[in-house]
Amino acid sequence: xxxxxPLARLLAALLVAAPLLTACTQDDFAFVQSLAKEWAAGKGLxxxxxxxxxxxxxxxxxxxxxxxxxxxxxxxxxxxxxxxDADRLAQQGAAEGDLTKIDAAIRARPSDWSYQEQKAxxxxxxxxxxxxxxxxxxxxxxxxxxxxxxxxxxxLARNMxxxxxxxxxxxxxxxxxxxxxxxxxxxxxxxxxxxxGQPIAxxx
Amino acid sequence: MLATVFFGPGIWGRxxxxxxxxxxxxxxxxxxxxxxxxxxxxxxxxxxxxxAVVVPIKGSDGQIAVITLDSSAGFDGTGTASGNxxxxxxxxxxxxxxxxxxxxxxxxxxxxxxxxxxxxxxxxTASQESLEAFSQxxxxxxxxxxxxDVGLPTLDLQEMLALxxxxx
Numbered sequence: 001x002x003x004x005x006p007l008a009r010l011l012a013a014l015l016v017a018a019p020l021l022t023a024c025t026q027d028d029f030a031f032v033q034s035l036a037k038e039w040a041a042g043k044g045l046x047x048x049x050x051x052x053x054x055x056x057x058x059x060x061x062x063x064x065x066x067x068x069x070x071x072x073x074x075x076x077x078x079x080x081x082x083x084x085d086a087d088r089l090a091q092q093g094a095a096e097g098d099l100t101k102i103d104a105a106i107r108a109r110p111s112d113w114s115y116q117e118q119k120a121x122x123x124x125x126x127x128x129x130x131x132x133x134x135x136x137x138x139x140x141x142x143x144x145x146x147x148x149x150x151x152x153x154x155x156l157a158r159n160m161x162x163x164x165x166x167x168x169x170x171x172x173x174x175x176x177x178x179x180x181x182x183x184x185x186x187x188x189x190x191x192x193x194x195x196x197g198q199p200i201a202x203x204x
Numbered sequence: 205m206l207a208t209v210f211f212g213p214g215i216w217g218r219x220x221x222x223x224x225x226x227x228x229x230x231x232x233x234x235x236x237x238x239x240x241x242x243x244x245x246x247x248x249x250x251x252x253x254x255x256a257v258v259v260p261i262k263g264s265d266g267q268i269a270v271i272t273l274d275s276s277a278g279f280d281g282t283g284t285a286s287g288n289x290x291x292x293x294x295x296x297x298x299x300x301x302x303x304x305x306x307x308x309x310x311x312x313x314x315x316x317x318x319x320x321x322x323x324x325x326x327x328x329t330a331s332q333e334s335l336e337a338f339s340q341x342x343x344x345x346x347x348x349x350x351x352x353d354v355g356l357p358t359l360d361l362q363e364m365l366a367l368x369x370x371x372x
Binding site: 042067068069070071072073074075076077078079080081082083084109110111112113114115142146149150151152155156158159160162163166 | 225226227229230231232233234235236237257259260262263264265267268270272307308309312314316318324327328329346349350353354355
């Protein structure tokens, strides 16, 4: 049974997932099955008699795509799972004012600026403006590095500022202060300029 | 079999010898604005247990939309195939429109199926360009299928060796 397990999962891919959802009538099942067979034949997973070619299936599973972009995309779900775990930890840290939890999220995903934004907002709420500034600057440096590597400045700036706005909103709810309100308003204005196609400091 | 072990880059990542390129490519913060738009499209299309996370791709000005169909969150895959194809077309067309109107920069879509325990079951990916061509009738279903990649992201070494033994 153990030997069949990977094949069973691949068959699940072919018969259940490929057309997006499962089917319930005989006609639907036949339709789904023909789609799966069409896909498998195109990928060389069936031999000339239409039976599974196990060696080619093994090769496909070992290295699902010759296109590196597609191969990475097939692992994207696992990355997203890591993002969800780190997000939960950081959100918990932000709600409790516990920087160790946010730092753990940063360690898990060091290039993800959203955790620097949450750290900055917590530090600002805790009355540590220099710590907050350092975290905001770290976030901006991560984004600018991405822009230098070919990223779209305005898209990445919108991404970062939206995370900042969300993080400040959480802290403003928990610890209302004039400083947080001012930072929130400033971030909102920057996002407004981006939405209107105007230049902002990061993307002149 | 030896060729697979030595030349299959997927294996090195599975062995954990190197940081996978996916971790590196998708290491930036998710795009909350784009993620919300795509998730909303899925909700309005009536797909239960579906959510989307859009992540910028390192070294590119594009993004990947990772759609999670999660059995542990209520995705049950029920429905007729023809009905499901209509849902798929609706989602693809709305994504095409919003990608352009809102300048989301989505270049690739990956669908991640999760089992009842939330584990990654399997993944399917295609470029946004080919999905758009399909939704516009410029690609047939057969042509689209040849541009779709399918993988089992959590296949471990033991399972892979078992399969290789079966295949040899």
